[in-house]
Amino acid sequence: MDNSSGVGVLDKAVLVLSALEAGPATLAQLVSATSLSRPTAHRLAVALEHHRLVDRDLQGRFVLGARLGELAAAAGEDRLLAAAGTVLAQARDTSGESVQLYRRQGEARVCVAAVERPGVGLRDSVPVGASLTMLAGSAAQVLLAWEDPERLHRGLASASFTATTLAGVRRRGWAQSVGEREEGVGSVSAPVRGPSGRVVAAVSISGPLQRLGRQPGRLHAETVVAAGERLTEALASGGS
Template sequence: MDIVTGVGVLDKAMTVLRSVADEPQALTQLQESTGYPRATVHRLAAALEAHGVLRRDVEGRFELGHGLVALGNESQARFPLVDSARPILSELRDHTGESVQLFVQEGHQRRCVLSLETPHGLRWIVPEGSVFPLDAGSAGRVLSAIGASNGWVESVGEREAGVASVSAAVHGPADSVVAALSVSGPIERMSKQPGERFGDAVNAAAAELSRTLGG
């Protein structure tokens, strides 16, 4: 889901970055994937290259730059939630056999900061960094503090047809909700009552992560 802030040049620059994140792209490819005029794409890509967030590979295609590594490392150091969550989500994935995710709220949206996939061939993939609305899906409702009477919230085909999920809140200091922990997958395996099947496991994992964070 693309974010439109109203700051045109920034939105366009982020579109270029997201296009390159999928695969290295030559200028012509970038023009096609973004839909922007060639001159605009060239100007943005050259500026991003100068700032180190894009680079050229051996074939001259634009690729993600090494400057992003330093920024990513600094972000992770200031935001230890992901490191604390990884072993807990890994255990939850192995226990449930389904994909697991961790979402945090960003304004009126939610961002996936950790995603571990099930080994099943048929699976629901949520790329890390993906942004979704708060008003659809179990994780969005958890972050909005809506409908968690059982400690968990479930959704069935709400945001994406054929997908079910169950989520629970992760609490930090002062009992603040800092994230939503989710299990998601095809309805065929999750069933139409994913909370009954995985709610207790999701609650337990969220509670363990909360204790780790001092919640």
């Protein structure tokens, strides 16, 4: 069967990506798997690396890049956002605090859905579309904690949290922060996973430390984990 699209360079780039689907590969292994010439395989792999469709592991081998995961997450975003309104509202009603949903975009995290704390009083408002740092906050911890070792190491370089913090996040299944992103504000976050099991978003409950205290996870970890699990189930029901 002819799988050619008629656009030669695109077909060859897909060959490289398909070869990496099996796992990390040296240049020699790429050449063997794709039957491309060594210069062509190298040129395409480096070009795909520039666009973050390909990356390198700690041994310098080519691997599939983070951009593919971001595109896959975006493909499922309609399902995620369709479920988010109800799930975030339930978490808000249970916790009495504001709730947000974040997705990573490059070196930032973007709020893609949010519901505000009802009534009057202090609240933590994060508007939909707001771009926040990946260097602080419980949502940043969640979005980084399950990354591959090399990207995790890079993300920790200037972060307010440490590798030990992220090990605790992976062990518990949720993260908390106290005045990390903004003075006087705390938050608790949990992962949302796509059909493949990869973390594609973080759901967060946030509010003033006056109410959340110095250990906000004691109050809201159970609620935010349940919200993350419901969103994960929503993505799984629409995935393959």
